[in-house]
Amino acid sequence: MAHGSSVSLKRVGLTIGSNDIMAGIDLDIRAGEFVCLLGPSGCGKSTLLNAIAGFQDVSGEISVDGKRVKGPGLDRGVVFQSSEALFPWLSVRENVEYGLKLRGVASAERRAAAERYVSLVGLKHAIDKFPAELSGGMRQRAQIARVLVNEPSVVLMDEPFGALDAQTREVLQSELDRIWKSTGCTIVFVTHDIWEAILLADRVVTMTAGPRAHIKTIEEVHLPHPRDPADPACMALYARIRDDIGAEVTRVLRAQGLLEEESVK
Numbered sequence: 364m365a366h367g368s369s370v371s372l373k374r375v376g377l378t379i380g381s382n383d384i385m386a387g388i389d390l391d392i393r394a395g396e397f398v399c400l401l402g403p404s405g406c407g408k409s410t411l412l413n414a415i416a417g418f419q420d421v422s423g424e425i426s427v428d429g430k431r432v433k434g435p436g437l438d439r440g441v442v443f444q445s446s447e448a449l450f451p452w453l454s455v456r457e458n459v460e461y462g463l464k465l466r467g468v469a470s471a472e473r474r475a476a477a478e479r480y481v482s483l484v485g486l487k488h489a490i491d492k493f494p495a496e497l498s499g500g501m502r503q504r505a506q507i508a509r510v511l512v513n514e515p516s517v518v519l520m521d522e523p524f525g526a527l528d529a530q531t532r533e534v535l536q537s538e539l540d541r542i543w544k545s546t547g548c549t550i551v552f553v554t555h556d557i558w559e560a561i562l563l564a565d566r567v568v569t570m571t572a573g574p575r576a577h578i579k580t581i582e583e584v585h586l587p588h589p590r591d592p593a594d595p596a597c598m599a600l601y602a603r604i605r606d607d608i609g610a611e612v613t614r615v616l617r618a619q620g621l622l623e624e625e626s627v628k
């Protein structure tokens with residue numbers, strides 16, 4: 364199993380054309396930590412995740428276990444929202460084995476690894492099915508297994524449960540908590556859902572709205588798992604984060620002239 368790596372962001376920024384998307388982002392993520400990124404739509408959460416993945420060049424410095432990120436690498440795995448990320452012409456087993464095959468891992472070893480990770484995500488019974496035969500939740504489980512089989516020390520998740528119905532999302536949230544603990548990897552998870560962040564994260568990082576988006580607040584969540592939304596500590600945290608994001612949305616609407624001063628609390 365993989366260990367978790369630390370991730371360090373120093374003065375990270377991105378300007379595209381005349382658009383200052385983000386600026387001055389400093390964040391130190393501990394090895395094995397679960398960090399959720401929240402913020403108003405368009406603030407740059409996915410862009411930041413892509414920068415850690417090495418898909419997006421940014422200014423400043425991003426390093427994993429002290430080593431500068433210069434592009435994608437097997438130490439970082441990315442789970443996308445869309446289950447289209449699976450190859451539709453391959454079975455779950457073949458999808459999960461795919462990366463190992465590219466790396467020349469021997470067939471027996473590949474098979475054993477795929478079975479181990481497909482079991483870990485609770486999909487053993489569907490290992491020979493094709494993506495079209497799976498529900499949305501099962502496809503996301505398969506995508507997670509396909510990433511974990513490479514034993515990344517950092518897993519980057521971009522709204523992985525965003526397209527799922529509420530009940531499936533709840534099941535997968537608790538499964539993810541179990542999977543995270545059993546692998547020990549570091550998780551950086553982008554979501555729009557404040558409850559999802561509170562139920563999963565060690566720390567919830569809230570970003571300001573752009574332009575020049577940066578970190579607004581960091582909440583440490585010192586609560587045991589499984590967390591209960593009815594817990595007063597969770598409710599208080601929810602109210603604080605909702606107010607932080609709400610203030611950003613209000614600020615943007617006001618700047619765009621879409622909200623009158625007196626209607627703002």
Ligand SMILES: Nc1ncnc2c1ncn2[C@@H]1O[C@H](COP(=O)(O)OP(=O)(O)OP(=O)(O)O)[C@@H](O)[C@H]1O
Nearest residue numbers: 379384402403404405406407408409410411555573
């Ligand atoms: N390659 C690019 N070229 C131009 N603009 C870009 C590029 N990548 C990101 N942006 C802009 O950067 C901003 C942040 O986008 P991003 O998708 O990261 O935000 P987000 O917080 O993940 O949004 P959402 O919550 O709606 O998914 C947006 O204004 C987007 O248009």
